[in-house]
Amino acid sequence: MTLRGLGRGISIGKRCFSSFTEVEKPPMDGKPINLFSAINQALHIALETDPRAYVFGEDVGFGGVFRCTTGLADRFGRNRVFNTPLCEQGIAGFAIGLAAMGNRAIAEIQFADYIYPAFDQIVNEAAKFRYRSGNQFNCGGLTIRSPYGAVGHGGHYHSQSPEAFFCHVPGLKVVIPRSPRQAKGLLLACIRDSNPVVFFEPKWLYRLAVEEVPEHDYMLPLSQAEVIRQGSDITLVGWGAQLSVLEHACDEVAKDGISCELIDLRTLIPWDKETVEASVRKTGRLLVSHEAPVTGGFGAEISASIAERCFLRLEAPVARICGLDTPFPLVYEPFYMPTKNKVLDAIKATVNY
Amino acid sequence: MALGRSFEDMCAQMYYRGKMFGFVHLYNGQEAVSTGFIRLLQPGDAVVSTYRDHVHALSKGVPARAVMAELFGKTTGCCRGQGGSMHMFSAPHNFLGGFAFIGEGIPVATGAAFSSRYRHEVLKEASPSGGLDVTLAFFGDGTCNNGQFFECLNMAQLWKLPIVFVVENNLWAIGMSHLRATSDPVIWKKGPAFGMPGVPVDGMDVLKVREVAKEAIERARSGEGPTLVECETYRFRGHSLADPDELRKPGEDVDFKLCATLPCCIAFGLMCKFFGFFISYIMLKHSSLKGIIRKSKRSGCCR
Numbered sequence: 108m109t110l111r112g113l114g115r116g117i118s119i120g121k122r123c124f125s126s127f128t129e130v131e132k133p134p135m136d137g138k139p140i141n142l143f144s145a146i147n148q149a150l151h152i153a154l155e156t157d158p159r160a161y162v163f164g165e166d167v168g169f170g171g172v173f174r175c176t177t178g179l180a181d182r183f184g185r186n187r188v189f190n191t192p193l194c195e196q197g198i199a200g201f202a203i204g205l206a207a208m209g210n211r212a213i214a215e216i217q218f219a220d221y222i223y224p225a226f227d228q229i230v231n232e233a234a235k236f237r238y239r240s241g242n243q244f245n246c247g248g249l250t251i252r253s254p255y256g257a258v259g260h261g262g263h264y265h266s267q268s269p270e271a272f273f274c275h276v277p278g279l280k281v282v283i284p285r286s287p288r289q290a291k292g293l294l295l296a297c298i299r300d301s302n303p304v305v306f307f308e309p310k311w312l313y314r315l316a317v318e319e320v321p322e323h324d325y326m327l328p329l330s331q332a333e334v335i336r337q338g339s340d341i342t343l344v345g346w347g348a349q350l351s352v353l354e355h356a357c358d359e360v361a362k363d364g365i366s367c368e369l370i371d372l373r374t375l376i377p378w379d380k381e382t383v384e385a386s387v388r389k390t391g392r393l394l395v396s397h398e399a400p401v402t403g404g405f406g407a408e409i410s411a412s413i414a415e416r417c418f419l420r421l422e423a424p425v426a427r428i429c430g431l432d433t434p435f436p437l438v439y440e441p442f443y444m445p446t447k448n449k450v451l452d453a454i455k456a457t458v459n460y
Numbered sequence: 461m462a463l464g465r466s467f468e469d470m471c472a473q474m475y476y477r478g479k480m481f482g483f484v485h486l487y488n489g490q491e492a493v494s495t496g497f498i499r500l501l502q503p504g505d506a507v508v509s510t511y512r513d514h515v516h517a518l519s520k521g522v523p524a525r526a527v528m529a530e531l532f533g534k535t536t537g538c539c540r541g542q543g544g545s546m547h548m549f550s551a552p553h554n555f556l557g558g559f560a561f562i563g564e565g566i567p568v569a570t571g572a573a574f575s576s577r578y579r580h581e582v583l584k585e586a587s588p589s590g591g592l593d594v595t596l597a598f599f600g601d602g603t604c605n606n607g608q609f610f611e612c613l614n615m616a617q618l619w620k621l622p623i624v625f626v627v628e629n630n631l632w633a634i635g636m637s638h639l640r641a642t643s644d645p646v647i648w649k650k651g652p653a654f655g656m657p658g659v660p661v662d663g664m665d666v667l668k669v670r671e672v673a674k675e676a677i678e679r680a681r682s683g684e685g686p687t688l689v690e691c692e693t694y695r696f697r698g699h700s701l702a703d704p705d706e707l708r709k710p711g712e713d714v715d716f717k718l719c720a721t722l723p724c725c726i727a728f729g730l731m732c733k734f735f736g737f738f739i740s741y742i743m744l745k746h747s748s749l750k751g752i753i754r755k756s757k758r759s760g761c762c763r
Contacts, residue, residue, distance in 0.1 A: 166635045169707055192605035192641040193562055193633055221561060224607070260481040262544050264560035437482060437544040438533035 137288070137321035143313040145287035145320045146175045146252075149294040150213065152324045154183050157211050160298070162188045164198060164215025164252075172217060173254055173313050199225035199251065203233050203303075206246035211298055219255035219307060220264040226272065233303040234278030247301035252294070254310035255283075256348055256398055257444060261310075262437040268347075268399035268430070273305050274376045274408065280304040281375040282329060283346040287318040292327030293373065300329060309348035316351075332379035334386065338368035340458055341392040344383060344409060346372045349396050349445065356450040365458055375405055383409065384416050391422040392457050396445050401429035423460035426453045461491040461666065463756035464515035467524055468697075471514065471531060475701045480531055483560075484545045487515040489664075489696035489716065493628050494519045496669025497596055500677055502589040506554040506576075508569035508597045511546035512628075512695075513558040516598060522550045562599065562633075563606040566625070569597035570612045573623035577683075591681035592622040599626075602633025604647050613654040613688065622680035624673070625651075627690045628663065634699045635707045651688030663691030664716055 140148075154160050162179055168190045170177035180188040191198050195216055202214035216222045222229075229251065237245035257266045273281045280302050284290035290308065297304040335350070336357060345353045350371055357367040368386050372378055387393050393413055395406035410425040428445045436443050468488050474480040487494070490512075498507060498519035509516040517527050522538055530537025531545050538550050547558035556572060559565040576593040579585045587593050603609055604627060616623050627647050631638045639645050651658025657679075661672045669691060676687040694716035698705030 165633075169635050172634065190636050190641065192636075193602040194606050196607055260483070262482055262546070262560070264546070265483060436542065438541050 137319040139317050139319050140287055141312075141314050142284075142287045142290055142308065142316045143173050143175045145291040145318075146294060146308060147177055147179075148320065148322065149291040149298075150176060150179055151182070153211070153213065153295060153298045154179065154187060156324065159209065160187070160211035160213060161205065162213045162215070163191050163202075165191060165193060165217045167215055171215065173310065175252075175308075175313075176215070195221055195224040196228055199228035200232065202249055202251065203228060203236065203246045206233075206248035206303070207236060207244050209248065211248040211250070212246075213250045213252060213298060216251060216253040218265055218310075219253040219269050220267045222251075222253055222269060225251070229273070229279065229303070229305065230276050234276045236278075236303075238278060245301070246303050249303040250294075250298045250300075250306055251304070252306045252308060254313070255307040256309045256311055257435070257440065258311050259440070261435075263435050266435045266440070268307075268397065270305075270307055270346075270375055270397075271399055271403060271405045274405050276376075278303070279376065280329060281307070282373065283307045283309070283375060284373070285309070285347055285350045285371050286312070286316050288320045289327060289371075289373070291320055292325050293329070295324065296326040296329050299326065304329075307347065311348045327373075330374045330377050330379055332373055332382040333371045334368060334382065335371055336367065336369040338366040338390065340366045340390055341394060341454055342368045342370060342383070342386040342390045343394050343396065343450075343454075344370045344372055345396045346375065347398075349398060352445065352447050353396055353450060355447045356454060359447070359451060360454050363455075365454060367454065372409075378409070380412055380416070383413060387413055387417045388420050391420055392460075393421070394426040394428060394450070394453055394457060396428045396450055398430050398445060400432045401427055402432050404429050423457045426457050428453050461495045463524065464491045464494060464518055466757045467514060467518060467528070470528075472697070472701060474531075482544050483511070483700050483702065484531070485512040485700045486697045487512050487695070489713070490628055490630065490693045491515060492666035492669050493598075493626065493663045493691045493693055496666045497598075497624070497626055497673040497677075500670065500673050501594065501596070502587075504554065504587050504589055504593040505677075506556050506569070506572045506593065506595045508556045508565040508572065508595065509548070509558055510562065510565060510599055510603075511558065511560045512600075513546065513548045517548040517550065517553075517555055517558075520550070520553045520555045522548065522553050522555055526550070562603045563608040566597050566599060566603070566608050566612045569595045569623060570616055570621060573616065573621035573680075573686075574619060576622050577619070589681060592683055594677050594680040595621075595623045596677075597623060597625050598628060600633065601627065601629040601631065601638040601647065602636065602641065603627075604650065605642055610650075610654075613650065613656070613686075616686040617655045620683065620685035622683065623686045624676045624680055625686060625688045627688070628693055629690055630693050630695045631712075632695070632699070632708060634703070637707075646690075648688055648690035656686045656688055658688040658690065660690045660692065663693030 167176040168180045198214050202212040205212040233246050233249055256268050270281055273279055282293050282297050284293045297306050343353045357369055395409050397404055397406055406427040406429055428450050431443050468486040475484055494515045507520050526538040530539055533541040535541050546560040549557045573595040580592050648658035648660045659672055662668050694713050
């Protein structure tokens with residue numbers, strides 16, 4: 108706990124991009140709930156505290172296919188929580204229009220795999236709205252929520268991790284929580300942030316991850332990575348569901364005497380370079396892990412940046428343990444995924460380089 | 461139709477026993493549309509479907525064993541186990557898939573139709589069908605609010621492509637009622653807006669579907685251009701096998717069930733009397749409905 112506070116102290120001092128300026132002590136009390144319930148709580152609070160906030164998307168009216176929007180329509184009415192037809196491009200563009208007129212538009216894209224028709228609107232309109240209008244208009248009130256990532260049986264179109272595509276777009280923020288408590292705080296921060304945000308929710312954790320989540324309104328800072336575990340031999344960076352894989356790997360190599368520092372990036376752009384750099388300066392080694400295919404994945408950006416900043420300090424090349432460069436498979440999913448064993452092998456290879 | 465129903469029922473059994481996994485969407489109740497349309501096609505004609513594609517594949521002639529093996533992820537499946545339930549493809553049968561993403565198949569079908577016209581008119585390749593090879597694009601009511609649908613209606617009519625757009629309107633897109641998601645829920649009227657005929661048909665009556673399909677396919681084959689056909693149908697199971705299906709009212713399917721069983725029997729009686737050739741499509745030699753069902757269960761690949 109105290110060490111974590113230390114780590115955060117360093118990053119706060121050098122924080123440039125975060126929109127949240129107060130020190131937020133991670134709240135520890137609360138009832139144990141799962142990820143979709145935490146997201147649901149955040150949405151209830153968001154709609155409660157801002158009368159011009161709206162939630163919409165496919166099937167959100169009855170609670171959504173993952174139950175994240177349960178109870179919202181009954182409580183806030185169909186004028187504020189409503190279903191849209193099946194048109195992702197329309198949903199995104201419509202959300203941008205709402206946001207441009209000063210509302211908080213919380214749009215849901217039912218699966219991240221379906222976000223591509225909306226990609227045009229998000230990249231060409233949302234990301235550039237403030238810039239090209241000379242700050243006369245902005246769609247800061249836009250938050251797009253979408254379940255992403257593998258779920259064990261999703262196949263090609265219910266498992267993708269498209270975060271890297273959006274990380275390539277100046278003008279957007281991309282945020283990915285690792286657990287229920289993080290999700291609620293980060294989602295509220297995203298909704299209230301004055302920039303358009305794409306919020307990816309790891310669908311595998313919707314029911315599986317259970318954590319104590321405070322019932323009150325709280326936010327967690329954006330663009331601030333969190334050092335979850337202190338270590339001295341190697342830095343591991345990840346986000347979303349992959350962090351639990353990395354944690355298991357940390358536990359296992361600890362038996363061999365390798366001490367791992369584990370960082371949850373939380374915000375992918377703008378990402379907290381200072382925290383990762385400080386950690387790599389301490390350990391001299393870096394491993395990045397994500398589910399998306401390795402080539403062009405966000406791990407490549409982290410690797411290149413850290414190589415630039417810490418070249419002389421690095422004891423070994425930056426390792427990336429990611430999905431394979433194939434379409435997300437159906438039966439071959441266990442081979443595709445960046446599993447704990449692949450991470451273990453890479454940690455040992457990097458430490459023994 | 462009997463094969464389709466028993467196949468889907470077996471899928472459900474396998475799924476709930478934990479032998480099959482993934483997202484599986486069953487076609488129970490909509491068999492008349494698949495049979496009514498696809499059984500009229502020639503081998504050179506193509507079909508593009510949705511994620512609810514098992515029965516479309518079976519109607520097109522993909523062996524039931526290959527489809528079932530695909531569902532289990534086996535290499536003997538039609539896509540070597542790599543596609544799964546939502547992506548049935550078969551090059552020998554001109555079955556262009558299975559699309560998980562709604563509406564994605566429609567432009568693909570439009571391209572296939574263009575290719576058919578190009579081969580016929582520019583490359584002067586004759587087709588065994590005697591005219592243009594036709595493409596059928598199947599999709600649901602939810603898809604009719606998607607941009608790709610409208611873009612393709614325009615392109616198909618503009619270039620007079622040999623394609624039939626078949627809407628399987630079962631009134632529900634997962635949990636979203638078609639009537640609450642669409643400004644004008646009468647889908648067939650969208651055809652004339654683009655200059656092509658739009659036709660509604662009772663999708664539970666295989667003979668009525670076949671009548672409309674015959675005309676639409678002939679139009680496309682002779683080069684007169686596309687048609688939009690709206691089949692009013694109903695799915696008797698939930699959206700997918702993982703869905704609780706709590707939104708549809710329990711009595712909603714009663715009318716559709718009545719329509720489905722009665723014409724089935726009448727259909728068979730008429731089939732024997734007037735449409736002898738129809739039987740050859742179904743590869744059956746028995747003269748009773750029970751015989752058809754028995755044989756289809758045997759020829760299906762039940763484990």
